Amino acid sequence: MSKQAFQDQYPAEYAHCFGCGRLNPHGFHLKSYWDGEETVCRFTPGPEYTGGVPGNLYGGLIASLFDCHGAGTAAAAKSREDRKPLSRFVTASLHVDFLLPTPINTELEIRGKVREIRGRKVTVELVLIAQGTTCATGMAVMVQMKNPDI
Template sequence: MKAIQDHYPPEFAHCYGCGPANPHGLHLKSYLDDDGTVARITPDPMFSGGVPGNLYGGMIASLLDCHGTASAAGFAYRTRGRAMGDGGEPIRFVTASLKVDYRRPTPIGVELVIRGRLVSLEGRKAIVALTLHAGDDLCAEGEMIAVEFRKPA
């Protein structure tokens, strides 16, 4: 199964966090599943925060941001009865707002699981609830308001 980001058109595939065309990026991959969306990543130690062995808070926000916009796109395709890569106009979202609550330190060197759940999708506005776990530990949660990007005429 291809990741949501693997369906981004070339002009939208350069994001540092999730763009498949960025050779220096993280290449986060988000997938639709029965519970919403999921992404998995094991961050490199270079993303250490101020406390040794723990992830930098900005990286946590970045992971939630990338997964959230991909999730919004995936949910829009699903809601509209479309398949990603169907040859139609690509659906792509951008962040309007991201709220992050840091619940506990996020360790480096373990797989992190990021999940997205659709709260609402009305017109071009999607609200996505997000969580980031290390094993059974909830490390961060957030909520994103994402807006569907429209190419200028």
């Protein structure tokens, strides 16, 4: 399996996502990689992403991180299973549990673990860790796009 980020393998026409699109000049440019049987992504949110409590991250951004990393994880897992190039996935369901406040200006580690691959659907378990502490967990159901060209 390539050491290239999952998102960097998406065709140009599917690389404009705000969270993970390499061609979006204003986006986060998230990068996800295999780490054994899990996937990992790292992101350091700046002060502009604070929530209602100073010094802590806005919950919607946590959902966005889970969404993009979950889609990348699903694409990589399906590619690994089918032995085909990565294809794009979209979100069918996203559930987030906010366990503790998540600090800003701190590197966050987002981990994904595939729970099930069933046809075009991939279920991914997600965890967000800050300074060694789990701050949020989640589950995403991702669906492979039907377009055979990607």
